[in-house]
Amino acid sequence: MDQIKIGKFIAEIRKQKNMTQRQLADALSISDKTVSKWECGKGLPEISLMMPLCEMLQITVNDLLSGERISDVAYKTKAEENMMNLMKENEENQQRMALSVICGVITIIAVCSLIIIASYIQMSTFNRIAIIVFAVATAVIGIGGAAILERKAGYFECPHCKELFIPTMSAYVKGYHTITKRRLTCPKCKKTSMCKHRIVR
Numbered sequence: 074m075d076q077i078k079i080g081k082f083i084a085e086i087r088k089q090k091n092m093t094q095r096q097l098a099d100a101l102s103i104s105d106k107t108v109s110k111w112e113c114g115k116g117l118p119e120i121s122l123m124m125p126l127c128e129m130l131q132i133t134v135n136d137l138l139s140g141e142r143i144s145d146v147a148y149k150t151k152a153e154e155n156m157m158n159l160m161k162e163n164e165e166n167q168q169r170m171a172l173s174v175i176c177g178v179i180t181i182i183a184v185c186s187l188i189i190i191a192s193y194i195q196m197s198t199f200n201r202i203a204i205i206v207f208a209v210a211t212a213v214i215g216i217g218g219a220a221i222l223e224r225k226a227g228y229f230e231c232p233h234c235k236e237l238f239i240p241t242m243s244a245y246v247k248g249y250h251t252i253t254k255r256r257l258t259c260p261k262c263k264k265t266s267m268c269k270h271r272i273v274r
Contacts, residue, residue, distance in 0.1 A: 080113055081114070082137070092129075094108040100125075135152050139154075163273040169226035170222070173222035180218075184211055227273065232267070
């Protein structure tokens with residue numbers, strides 16, 4: 074979906090309604106920074122906000138996801154196209170998550186194999202050190218690659234305000250985690266908590 078086009082459309086309709094970002098934000102019980110983020114094309118409204126936003130702007134969800142007003146003739150075609158785009162996005166997120174898991178497993182196997190080789194096979198000290206250094210480099214690159222894929226695979230959901238967001242790489246790396254949750258600060262309500270990782274919207 075074209076986030077920039079959708080953002081410009083939201084801004085255009087809001088201005089036609091003579092509403093400020095603050096007024097729209099207050100009506101939706103969100104911050105004006107969130108509205109600004111949408112209009113700059115840096116994010117999309119979460120599912121729970123789409124209907125209230127469309128009611129405020131007097132547009133359809135199909136209009137919103139298309140980034141333009143859709144005529145009755147083109148409505149069905151656009152609705153199908155938007156549905157396909159959502160399905161494609163979810164499928165891509167699932168693929169990224171699968172690749173992240175595969176990358177992590179391969180890294181663990183490779184690092185363990187290198188450590189076993191360095192520990193049990195007779196060789197010179199230089200070669201042993203070289204293999205250990207290579208094992209560490211493999212671990213860093215493999216885990217880093219898996220982390221990048223996982224961060225982009227879907228969204229994290231704030232348990233307080235239900236905002237869906239993708240954290241910065243810095244926040245992602247610093248946040249301790251369980252298998253399905255990571256401690257992050259929500260960009261909407263600013264609360265820090267264990268946010269659930271969701272693959273699909």
